[in-house]
Amino acid sequence: MKKIGFLSFGHWSNHPAYRARTASDTLLQSIDLAVAAEEIGLDGAYFRVHHFAAQLASPFPLLSAIGAKTRKIEIGTGVIDMRYENPLYMIEDAGAADLISEGRLQLGISRGSPEQVIDGWRYFGYEPAEGETDADMGRRKALEFLDKLNGVGFAQPNPYPMFPNPPGLLRLEPYSEGLRERIWWGAGSNATAVWAAENGMYLQSSTLKFDESGKPFHVQQAEQIRLYKEAWKKAGHQREPRVSVSRSIFALVSDQDRYLFGQESNRSDKIGMIEQNKRAIFGRSYAAEPDQLIKELAQDEAIQEADTLLLTIPNTLGVDYNVHVLSSILEHVAPGLGWR
Numbered sequence: 001m002k003k004i005g006f007l008s009f010g011h012w013s014n015h016p017a018y019r020a021r022t023a024s025d026t027l028l029q030s031i032d033l034a035v036a037a038e039e040i041g042l043d044g045a046y047f048r049v050h051h052f053a054a055q056l057a058s059p060f061p062l063l064s065a066i067g068a069k070t071r072k073i074e075i076g077t078g079v080i081d082m083r084y085e086n087p088l089y090m091i092e093d094a095g096a097a098d099l100i101s102e103g104r105l106q107l108g109i110s111r112g113s114p115e116q117v118i119d120g121w122r123y124f125g126y127e128p129a130e131g132e133t134d135a136d137m138g139r140r141k142a143l144e145f146l147d148k149l150n151g152v153g154f155a156q157p158n159p160y161p162m163f164p165n166p167p168g169l170l171r172l173e174p175y176s177e178g179l180r181e182r183i184w185w186g187a188g189s190n191a192t193a194v195w196a197a198e199n200g201m202y203l204q205s206s207t208l209k210f211d212e213s214g215k216p217f218h219v220q221q222a223e224q225i226r227l228y229k230e231a232w233k234k235a236g237h238q239r240e241p242r243v244s245v246s247r248s249i250f251a252l253v254s255d256q257d258r259y260l261f262g263q264e265s266n267r268s269d270k271i272g273m274i275e276q277n278k279r280a281i282f283g284r285s286y287a288a289e290p291d292q293l294i295k296e297l298a299q300d301e302a303i304q305e306a307d308t309l310l311l312t313i314p315n316t317l318g319v320d321y322n323v324h325v326l327s328s329i330l331e332h333v334a335p336g337l338g339w340r
Contacts, residue, residue: 002339005044006037006326007078007246007310010056019318023054027062029319034066036323038073041330044106046076046310051084051124052116060093067101074106078204078246078310079186081112082138083121087145091172094149098176105179108204109145110186111138114274139195142185146199148172149180181239188280193224197231202242205302207283207312208274217269217283221245221302229305244308247300248285251293251328256321260314261287290332297337309339 008030012020020026034045045066047056056062059077066075075097080090098105112134117123121134128137148154153169185196186204190212196203205221213220225243232241250261264287274280286296303309311329313322334340 002306002334002337003043003074003244003308004330004334004339005042005046005074005244005308005310006033006313006322007046007048008033008056008313008315009048009050011316012054013316015316018316019321020316026056026315029315030056030062031065031069032319033313033315033322034073034075035069036319037326038070040323040327042073042326044074044076044308044310045070046078046106046108049077049080050115051081051120060097063097063105064100067097067104070101070104072104074104075101076106076184077108078206078244079108079110079184081115081121082109082141082145083112083126083134084124085141085145087141088148088172090145091148092174094179095172095174095176098179098182099174103176103178105176106182106184106202107179108184108186109142109201110188110204111135111142111192113188143199146180146183146201149183151175151177151180184242184244187224187228188274190224190227193228194231197228197241198235200235200237202244203228204244204246205306206246207248208280210274211271211279211281217281218300218302220281221283222305225302225305242308243306244310245302245306246310246312247283247303248287248312249293249297249329249333250285250287250325251290251332252287253290253328253332254324257287257325257328260317261285263287290328290336293333294336297333 010026012022012026014021020029037045049059051057063075128134151171153171155170157165157170183201184204185201187193187196189210193203252258264285267284269284270282272280
């Protein structure tokens with residue numbers, strides 16, 4: 001068995017072929033899609049977070065709304081760029097969203113990737129400390145976020161408060177017990193995957209990573225996951241680790257599928273530069289008739305190593321078509337791979 005969720009980038013554009021033409025369209029359709037995904041038996045609804053773009057940016061109102069309208073499906077992010085965040089305010093937002101969803105939040109965070117704006121976090125009022133890089137700043141904020149999620153008091157109470165205080169130092173509220181154990185780290189390298197394990201975070205590995213060996217993407221990603229699991233075991237955590245990988249996978253079962261995604265068949269990995277002087281490898285997309293898709297996916301080592309698969313979806317094509325895309329995987333592909 002494997003958990004299967006969707007990952008939406010939350011695009012919108014005033015394009016005649018798009019069903020999501022405004023931010024309002026994307027937000028409301030995201031809620032509807034999560035509700036429909038739960039109804040068809042999907043396990044997770046995850047959303048990307050990007051700033052200064054016609055994409056989803058502030059996840060907690062959306063996650064809270066989904067949490068209020070669903071009952072079982074996991075809801076999360078992949079990922080929140082910690083360079084832009086105030087960790088303490090984020091704890092309050094995350095705690096509220098988790099309580100509304102009754103403990104279903106699976107929060108993916110990371111130090112961030114190249115964005116639409118040069119050093120966009122500066123516009124949010126943040127600067128790396130002396131001697132820090134922006135990546136260092138993101139990881140530092142992540143560790144502060146994790147620490148304060150434990151719910152231990154740290155703030156000196158006012159001796160003359162508006163309302164009576166409990167004894168001792170105060171923690172942030174609302175506090176959601178167990179949320180600290182449901183934080184994931186989006187790792188682009190082997191080293192950061194190990195770091196995530198050492199700090200007790202689950203692992204999110206996407207459709208790209210730094211090219212560290214020249215091997216095919218799925219092989220490098222599987223090696224990253226094994227290193228993560230080894231580091232988790234060595235750290236002595238008392239719970240089982242979780243790992244998600246994301247993939248673009250389309251079962252071609254209708255003429256519309258073949259028209260939209262038939263050209264994605266026989267695609268291969270790509271090499272590019274995601275950061276200056278850092279070569280990255282981008283994993284292939286999968287699009288084929290179900291029987292062929294099952295054969296191809298069975299050879300993907302990283303999918304085999306992960307307990308959770310996030311299907312990247314074309315959200316601009318609307319709720320109905322994306323329900324069809326997800327249903328096709330559940331009905332025609334997942335059983336043949338032992339995922340259902």
